Amino acid sequence: MRLMEEKILAEGKVLPGQILKVGSFLNQQIDTALLAQIGQEIARLYDGAGVSKVLTIESSGIAIAAAAGMAMGVPVVFAKKHKSSNVDGEVYTASVHSYTHNADYTIVVSSDYLRPEDKILLVDDFLANGKALMGLSELVVKAGATLAGAAIAIEKGFQGGGDALRAQGVRVESLAIIDAMDDNGITFRPQ
Amino acid sequence: MRLMEEKILAEGKVLPGQILKVGSFLNQQIDTALLAQIGQEIARLYDGAGVSKVLTIESSGIAIAAAAGMAMGVPVVFAKKHKSSNVDGEVYTASVHSYTHNADYTIVVSSDYLRPEDKILLVDDFLANGKALMGLSELVVKAGATLAGAAIAIEKGFQGGGDALRAQGVRVESLAIIDAMDDNGITFRPQ
Numbered sequence: 001m002r003l004m005e006e007k008i009l010a011e012g013k014v015l016p017g018q019i020l021k022v023g024s025f026l027n028q029q030i031d032t033a034l035l036a037q038i039g040q041e042i043a044r045l046y047d048g049a050g051v052s053k054v055l056t057i058e059s060s061g062i063a064i065a066a067a068a069g070m071a072m073g074v075p076v077v078f079a080k081k082h083k084s085s086n087v088d089g090e091v092y093t094a095s096v097h098s099y100t101h102n103a104d105y106t107i108v109v110s111s112d113y114l115r116p117e118d119k120i121l122l123v124d125d126f127l128a129n130g131k132a133l134m135g136l137s138e139l140v141v142k143a144g145a146t147l148a149g150a151a152i153a154i155e156k157g158f159q160g161g162g163d164a165l166r167a168q169g170v171r172v173e174s175l176a177i178i179d180a181m182d183d184n185g186i187t188f189r190p191q
Numbered sequence: 192m193r194l195m196e197e198k199i200l201a202e203g204k205v206l207p208g209q210i211l212k213v214g215s216f217l218n219q220q221i222d223t224a225l226l227a228q229i230g231q232e233i234a235r236l237y238d239g240a241g242v243s244k245v246l247t248i249e250s251s252g253i254a255i256a257a258a259a260g261m262a263m264g265v266p267v268v269f270a271k272k273h274k275s276s277n278v279d280g281e282v283y284t285a286s287v288h289s290y291t292h293n294a295d296y297t298i299v300v301s302s303d304y305l306r307p308e309d310k311i312l313l314v315d316d317f318l319a320n321g322k323a324l325m326g327l328s329e330l331v332v333k334a335g336a337t338l339a340g341a342a343i344a345i346e347k348g349f350q351g352g353g354d355a356l357r358a359q360g361v362r363v364e365s366l367a368i369i370d371a372m373d374d375n376g377i378t379f380r381p382q
Binding site: 023024028029030031032033035036058059062063065066067069070072073074075076077078080109110112113 | 214215219220221222223224226227249250253254256257258260261263264265266267268269271300301303304
């Protein structure tokens with residue numbers, strides 16, 4: 001998606017530790033014209049795929065998931081993060097390792113909202129090592145639902161998570177894939 | 192907003208402790224057709240009010256704020272929750288008391304995203320005692336920006352926060368206001 005790449009080049013900031021800061025348009029502040037186009041593009045990519053629900057994790061994926069869900073006309077479900085694995089009620093849980101915080105957390109979704117008949121599209125803002133997407137996929141498997149694939153705003157291709165998932169046969173569509181970034185600039189993977 | 196009241200009556204669950212569970216359409220799972228209409232209704236209510244940005248708190252307000260921002264054509268900013276008040280960088284902070292968790296937390300927003308020239312609309316899913324909205328208003332004041340008002344999906348009118356803010360001259364628009372709820376049913380305030 002050319003607009004996403006242009007926005008990253010214009011406003012993204014590369015920080016030490018290969019961190020890409022996009023707080024001015026995708027995280028702390030959201031450019032809603034871009035957000036609407038992200039939703040439309042995800043709907044276009046998964047047109048005809050039979051998606052019945054969008055699933056994301058709180059909190060930075062919610063706006064993108066909401067835009068995608070509105071464009072596709074399907075509900076959005078978001079998994080919550082818990083520090084402990086003690087969760088009451090009829091829920092599905094998965095453990096996710098966060099490299100950013102060097103800690104594990106549990107993601108939780110009510111069994112009311114993920115059903116065996118659902119075909120699920122995973123949506124998130126970033127894809128790096130893929131641990132969050134793998135956790136969400138685990139929830140889909142536990143619910144007996146079907147995975148349609150994943151749609152990501154920005155993939156850090158050089159961290160390998162996206163390609164590992166593709167190698168497992170998961171459809172992963174990223175609106176921009178960064179293959180390298182450093183002080184000299186950002187290199188996108190041709191799509 | 193009649194559709195919101197109908198949805199609450201059809202799918203909302205009143206739990207002990209005067210908790211209203213709307214997880215099937217507004218929280219853990221989001222009805223995106225309803226969400227789009229919420230965005231349009233907030234845009235209609237604040238049409239001509241000169242709103243330049245929508246401000247919310249992570250995470251349950253984000254989807255509604257995104258829908259409102261898309262309908263109004265303005266950016267959305269979200270304040271983050273921190274457990275400590277130690278936050279680096281150029282930020283504005285405010286302390287908010289959570290009755291749900293019986294604890295204080297700090298909300299934080301970068302000074303890059305709230306500017307003195309901004310006219311801010313606060314958006315959230317619920318308004319009960321009003322502590323979250325008061326914290327967000329404090330961020331607006333600290334930034335030297337102007338408060339246009341607040342737009343809320345569901346106000347628990349019987350908890351008084353909305354009316355206390357109105358008494359202070361703050362414009363508060365709630366799509367549904369619940370004046371009473373118990374085992375016998377839910378009473379909405381006529382609007």
